[in-house]
Amino acid sequence: xxxxxxxxxxxxYAAASALASLLARLLPGPPVEASAWGMILSFLIFAxxxxxxxxxxxxxxxxxxxxxxxxxxxxxxxxxxxxA
Numbered sequence: 001x002x003x004x005x006x007x008x009x010x011x012x013y014a015a016a017s018a019l020a021s022l023l024a025r026l027l028p029g030p031p032v033e034a035s036a037w038g039m040i041l042s043f044l045i046f047a048x049x050x051x052x053x054x055x056x057x058x059x060x061x062x063x064x065x066x067x068x069x070x071x072x073x074x075x076x077x078x079x080x081x082x083x084a
Contacts, residue, residue, distance in 0.1 A: 004054065007053060007059065007063050007066060008050045008053035008066075009050070010050070011053070011062070011063060011067050011070065012046050012053060012066055012068065013050075014066070014070035015045070015066045015067070015069045016042045017042060018058065018069070018071075018073035018074040018077065019045055019069065020038040020042035021035070021073070021074070021077045022073045022076050022077050023038040023041060024037065024039070025077055025080050026080075027046055030062065034083075049066060053066065
């Protein structure tokens with residue numbers, strides 16, 4: 001149970017922050033508004049990921065999805081670069 005809680009907390013935070021950054025980078029409009037919407041939606045993303053992490057039976061799948069999405073979204077943000 002401790003491993004699942006740590007995976008949900010740390011992996012969910014990493015995935016939610018990376019996805020929020022990617023979302024803020026991809027949303028149209030001024031960068032300030034896109035960043036604000038990304039941060040607002042990050043709370044919803046984190047809550048959904050954490051709930052799913054406790055619902056899914058296989059911990060390996062949870063860890064793979066959470067850390068994999070964090071790495072993929074973070075890599076996409078790095079490849080896209082700063083918004084001008």
